[in-house]
Amino acid sequence: MDKFQQSQKNKLFKNVSHDPYSAPRTEGPAVCPKCEAVYAAGTWSWKRQENTVVHGAQTTICPACRRIEDNRPAGILTLSGGYVHQHRGEIVNLIKHTEEKEKAEHPLERIIKLDDAADDLIVTTTGIHLANRLGHALKGAFKGNSEYHYSDSEYGMSVRWSREE
Ligand SMILES: [Zn+2]
Structure with a gap:
């Protein structure tokens, strides 16, 4: 790998710097007990009528509430x-x-x-x-x-x- 490739590679890594708060702490559906955001199918959304009952949902504090708590x-x-x-x-x-x-x-x-x-x-x-x-x-x-x-x-x-x- 030459210098140019190395610098391109570094740039690539910078662009995808990982958000330590993004990963939920559970597999499958979850509900945040603080704000009631619902985690399902890989995304967080607000509780809506159609997903008020999330079968088998666990509770996990959502990334936003964790950042607020940690002031990060x-x-x-x-x-x-x-x-x-x-x-x-x-x-x-x-x-x-x-x-x-x-x-x-x-x-x-x-x-x-x-x-x-x-x-x-x-x-x-x-x-x-x-x-x-x-x-x-x-x-x-x-x-x-x-x-x-x-x-x-x-x-x-x-x-x-x-x-x-
Ligand atoms: Zn929350």
Whole structure:
């Protein structure tokens, strides 16, 4: 293997960095006792009428609830700049609204918390897709600048959004 192939191989591995929280702890159907998300056929979904009774379901805490418990976000969104302080209410509304939409379809994509840190507003999420979607929603609604960075070492991404005024 030459150097080029080696670097391609490394890239490949980086792209598939494994999410340590993704694997369920059980085989077969399971229900999360905290949020009632249902695991069946390889995916998590919200409890719906047609699968209210999951035959032989075990209980297992879902990856999102485990991340919340451990405070181990997969996504970190940092908002900075004067605009954030002037329009905090609108921005927080957009963030919450975007989370509602994402979470309705994907139970593992949730906000862990919103924190004020010095001049920044920090939003942590249980999934990388929500962090990504929030970055695009902010840019779409309020313009500004956004940057997306996938972690090399573990499953995760950080998004920075800023607008001065
Ligand atoms: Zn859960």
